[in-house]
Amino acid sequence: MFEEPEWVEAAPAIVGLGAATAQVRPATAPPVKGRKRRHLLATLRALEAASLSQQTPSLPGSDSEEEEEVGRKKRHLQRPSLASVSKEVGKKRKGKCQKQAPSISDSEGKEIRRKCHRQAPPLGGVSAGEEKGKRKCQEYSSLHLTQPLDSVDQTVHNSRTSTATIDPSKPSPESMSPNSSHTLSRKQWRNRQKNKRRHKNKFRPLQTPEQAPPKASIEETEVPPVPKSDSQESRAGALRARMTQRLDGARFRYLNEQLYSGPSSAARRLFQEDPEAFLLYHRGFQRQVKKWPLHPVDRIAKDLRQKPASLVVADFGCGDCRLASSVRNPVHCFDLASLDPRVTVCDMAQVPLEDESVDVAVFCLSLMGTNIRDFLEEANRVLKTGGLLKVAEVSSRFEDIRTFLGAVTKLGFKIIYKDLTNSHFFLFDFEKTGPPRVGPKAQLSGLKLQPCLYKRR
Numbered sequence: 001m002f003e004e005p006e007w008v009e010a011a012p013a014i015v016g017l018g019a020a021t022a023q024v025r026p027a028t029a030p031p032v033k034g035r036k037r038r039h040l041l042a043t044l045r046a047l048e049a050a051s052l053s054q055q056t057p058s059l060p061g062s063d064s065e066e067e068e069e070v071g072r073k074k075r076h077l078q079r080p081s082l083a084s085v086s087k088e089v090g091k092k093r094k095g096k097c098q099k100q101a102p103s104i105s106d107s108e109g110k111e112i113r114r115k116c117h118r119q120a121p122p123l124g125g126v127s128a129g130e131e132k133g134k135r136k137c138q139e140y141s142s143l144h145l146t147q148p149l150d151s152v153d154q155t156v157h158n159s160r161t162s163t164a165t166i167d168p169s170k171p172s173p174e175s176m177s178p179n180s181s182h183t184l185s186r187k188q189w190r191n192r193q194k195n196k197r198r199h200k201n202k203f204r205p206l207q208t209p210e211q212a213p214p215k216a217s218i219e220e221t222e223v224p225p226v227p228k229s230d231s232q233e234s235r236a237g238a239l240r241a242r243m244t245q246r247l248d249g250a251r252f253r254y255l256n257e258q259l260y261s262g263p264s265s266a267a268r269r270l271f272q273e274d275p276e277a278f279l280l281y282h283r284g285f286q287r288q289v290k291k292w293p294l295h296p297v298d299r300i301a302k303d304l305r306q307k308p309a310s311l312v313v314a315d316f317g318c319g320d321c322r323l324a325s326s327v328r329n330p331v332h333c334f335d336l337a338s339l340d341p342r343v344t345v346c347d348m349a350q351v352p353l354e355d356e357s358v359d360v361a362v363f364c365l366s367l368m369g370t371n372i373r374d375f376l377e378e379a380n381r382v383l384k385t386g387g388l389l390k391v392a393e394v395s396s397r398f399e400d401i402r403t404f405l406g407a408v409t410k411l412g413f414k415i416i417y418k419d420l421t422n423s424h425f426f427l428f429d430f431e432k433t434g435p436p437r438v439g440p441k442a443q444l445s446g447l448k449l450q451p452c453l454y455k456r457r
């Protein structure tokens with residue numbers, strides 16, 4: 001009747017169904033197997049009787065081909081005997097299982113479950129086969145009843161299709177064939193497709209990936225505001241730099257005005273209390289002088305380089321010691337604060353040099369403050385007689401050059417050279433003739449120069 005299916009050994013090891021599949025044995029099996037076969041036949045008889053009496057339709061979407069086929073045989077083919085029917089079913093099953101071995105055990109289990117659910121009335125009491133059938137049913141139920149019907153159906157369906165490579169959503173050629181014994185009715189097929197679609201849609205995301213907006217764009221809406229671009233940052237940096245420069249310029253003009261409008265003692269205190277102000281002032285000064293066609297200190301250095309390098313030079317208000325860096329002469333550098341290690345910090349009204357100890361005294365743009373007379377008298381003191389006094393000053397500071405020159409002459413100097421050609425500064429060379437010719441109380445109005453005030457640009 002039932003032939004030993006080739007898939008029994010190769011079938012997936014579903015533990016609960018192992019016993020059920022073991023019941024199916026070939027006719028040529030040993031006596032023990034024959035007994036089992038008889039039990040199974042008895043079960044089949046009982047089930048057959050039940051199916052004939054009840055004509056229970058298959059559950060939509062869970063129809064079993066074997067059952068339908070058996071039903072068809074019973075209804076339309078006027079089977080000669082149950083045994084032959086069973087044999088035929090077994091043959092067909094074998095044929096199918098040779099093709100679709102991996103999942104037939106599920107199909108079998110389903111059949112068992114279905115039989116159990118039908119609760120077929122026994123033909124003549126509960127036989128051993130029926131008992132076994134019930135047990136199998138219980139075993140199967142305990143293992144599989146929690147499985148969703150759809151998935152069971154899918155399993156059955158898959159068991160009919162040849163391999164997993166076939167798309168389960170598409171009908172297999174076998175199931176599509178109208179002549180096949182496994183052909184579903186049109187309604188069954190529609191139901192199945194509908195169920196599959198339902199199942200698919202249940203777990204499908206609301207939008208397909210194509211419809212869904214790109215992840216990046218979602219994240220874009222969640223991320224904090226876009227950071228400033230390079231151009232924005234550079235613009236902000238440039239603005240910051242410009243504002244800083246303007247602030248520094250304002251402070252430079254303020255300091256510059258202080259230096260011109262008060263005595264040197266005040267300037268000395270200013271830079272002592274705020275050394276940074278000195279740095280700031282000199283940064284501002286350097287910015288201004290760069291705009292000039294010629295830095296006067298370079299002109300003075302050029303002159304000095306044409307003289308003996310042995311001449312001792314005193315640079316009053318040396319700044320960053322540019323002069324000392326430009327000549328080979330020994331240079332005493334004096335200033336209110338130090339930008340260079342060579343600087344002697346002091347008020348140039350009183351420098352720490354011996355009387356008549358230097359050959360050249362230089363004031364390059366440094367006649368600041370209201371006590372210019374003090375500076376010139378100090379230079380006269382340290383200069384050797386016949387020594388050279390060189391003055392470079394902003395041209396706009398002079399209202400009357402003659403009165404200036406007259407006042408300097410009264411302080412023990414003689415003008416030997418003047419250069420009024422430069423647009424920005426005047427250059428004067430004096431020679432020391434001797435000590436000042438006027439007393440400390442004499443008025444030298446020619447020494448009152450205009451402050452050099454820088455305009456705001």
Ligand SMILES: C[S@@+](CC[C@H](N)C(=O)[O-])C[C@H]1O[C@@H](n2cnc3c(N)ncnc32)[C@H](O)[C@@H]1O
Nearest residue numbers: 264297317318319335336347348364365366368
């Ligand atoms: C405009 S800067 C010129 C710096 C340098 N001579 C040059 O031409 O590059 C004037 C300098 O004179 C300095 N100065 C002004 N009054 C001074 C004083 N009473 N004693 C010492 N240095 C003074 C200032 O501190 C400043 O460094």
